[in-house]
Amino acid sequence: MSEVREAITRAHHDEWARVVAALTRRFGDLGIAEDSAAEAFATAVERWPADGVPPNPGAWLTTTANHKAIDRIRRENKRDDKHREARMVHDDDPPEPLGAIDDDRLRLIFTCCHPALAMETRAALTLRMVGGLTVPEIARAFLVTESAMGRRITRAKDKIKAARIPYRVPSADDLPARVSGVLAALFLVFNEGYLATGPDTDPVRHDLTAEAIRLTRLIRDLLPDDGEVAGLLALMLLTESRRTARVSAGGELVALDEQDRGSWDAALIAEGHRLVRERLAAAAAGIAPGRYQILAAINAVHTSARDMRDTDWSQILALYDQLVRIDPSPIIALNRAVAVAELDGPEVALATVDRLEPTLSGYHAYHATRADLLRRLGRSQRSRAAYDKAIDLAGNTAETAYLTHRRDQLR
Template sequence: MTGAPGVEAVFRAEYGRAVSVLVRFLGDIDLAEEAVQDAFAVAVRTWPEAGVPPSPAGWIITTARNRAVDRQRRESSRPARHAEAALLHAPDAPPEEGPVRDERLRLIFTCCHPALAPAARVALTLRLVGGLGTARIARAFLVPEPTLAQRLVRAKAKIRDAGIPYRVPRDADLPERLGGVLAVVYLVFNEGYTGDPALCAEALRLGRLLAALMPDEPEVTGLLALMLLIDARRPARRDADGALVPLPEQDRARWDRELIAEGQDLVRRCLRRGRPGPYQIQAAVNAVHSDAATADATDWRQILRLYDQLMAVAPSPVVALNRAVAVAEVEGPAEALELVDSLTPGTPGTRGAPGTPAPPSTPGTRGALDRYHVLHAVRADLLRRLGRTAEAAREYEAAIELAGSEAERAYLRRRLGQLGPEGT
């Protein structure tokens, strides 16, 4: 989408909504995606000269619908062409009645159908609603890109072959699909946090909609609190040159205190309910970080207790890795390194520094953690603290190779360079 003024911004902001509208209109995921992509391709060709239209989202949706109907008419048999042509001129369908009115949120709930495997629900909705490419979703899931591509193909085929309807879920269906919906929203937020603020804003918008839709679900409240507390640190996450600044080194005066106050208030609401879940506990961890006036004042013992609770509620290799970071602060790097080495079979070998948002526990195997660059970065830091600089250098190099963004790679190169000649 680069090279066309305004098109890339519209793509980031409106792709998910456009696909959501077209899926409801056409009843076909592949056709909806192709139509929206065709519409953006037309925009790339025409907007630089004609200018961005007054309603770019409406232009994209109308163009996509027209091109989808044209394609259907070309590819259909003669008896069906009249019906498809009539579809083009049919008035817009009235809004569906039901608890979910937002188009993108409705598509998320629709794709999180219990007939699909949990991982497939999350991957499919990330593709449709977030507009994320296969490579980015594969990184989030810690799986090879071909594996993720096949997962998407199978999910679309199951929806088509099983005749899963594209409709607003009933109130009774919402709790059953909530876990997948929350995972999608958090993954969209994570992808935005590592490079695309528009995705963060969209995840927060969806989180607020969910909180209004399901105010009695503590995990919804917990997810919103978690995202707010992490997003509050955004202003301090990069320095004046755009380089990443890890949590312990951030200027806490630059944190957004309004977002912190809102997030902490939501955490207190969760605590009063007494129904702890993974997102609530992660939000509590970030609330502890936000309470500390300096990095040295962080209550790591409380954070370790929270990770112990999280391991009891929702154990995963990523949670265990984050717990090891807390262990390093409470018990020392040697004890933490032993825990990290136990997480992967064979050669020890995940994404972000302590305090960076981690993906939900979607990855299913310990071996997948080897592809999660933060594992290598955490292990490198522990080895550095133990004076084992040559080994630390090798781990930093592995983390650099696996990191998903140039900003992360640049940060890891700086850390590698700080080891000095002993690490080369």
């Protein structure tokens, strides 16, 4: 039974986007594609434990989802519409052109990121229907409640239907207008893999980080002159280079200052640094860097230091100051406070962090950062309370173990 469950989980990770993309091309309706794919996976959960895993799970899921879509069309449309939609399931018609994008999953992501939708809505919808993330995972990524995120996704689908937004394959001319939404979605997919938020998943999901990197590489090929594409790819590579050092053998998160830097992936670091240098050259020529390029530059400073004590915190703070001017979000301010603590001390940083409480009170990293600053100031009782809050909010098992360990070390 456990092998069947693993097969279903693996099929969901590997086949979800492909099935949805195939149905979207055939029926022209992303809502039907998503709902039919979900029904197919639900049927697999019911039948595979009894019948066994089919020899080709992907083909089985696609066929079943096609049948579900046809049934849905027949139920929901009038008689005249039934005949019109039924003709769509035949393969006699020539296939739709693929447009500028060869990859099924990337094509579907660009299709979802329609400019008529708000940026956050594009990313949330893409994560749900293409990334396969659950509503709770997406809600945690956006720091909102599950019910609020569910309503946001529902409103997006309703707007698509009401405004008759077409889900056509984007052309090469469409890509620049949609790429920012695509990058935002891929960044969130990568972050979910880098530090998974669900308590029932692996703490680091390499399947998500690897897929986000693969798709960003494809975008880089499509838009080689886009600085933010290069910046996001560099950011992902430099972050991924530390993956094997981030979780101990005992399943506890390893902080940056305690990681074995000799185990970092030198090839990924070299590639990431090369992309950062390329963007720095563009900046010197008068092209202002964007958010992902600055984040990549910050990671380049971290990965250039052979030891935590060698880290150039002045440069990191200067980069954060630059980032705050284009992205004055509270999370950026929180991360900047970590650099302030290294340069000006934890007392100065704590004052900055405390001002963020109204907007970040539900974010576990806010309480974890505050707990560490209080610990460094010797305020053990207040530090313990902050650790308790961070532990309550954290969903990642490795991070929870780390925070619990740090809390229990307090006198």
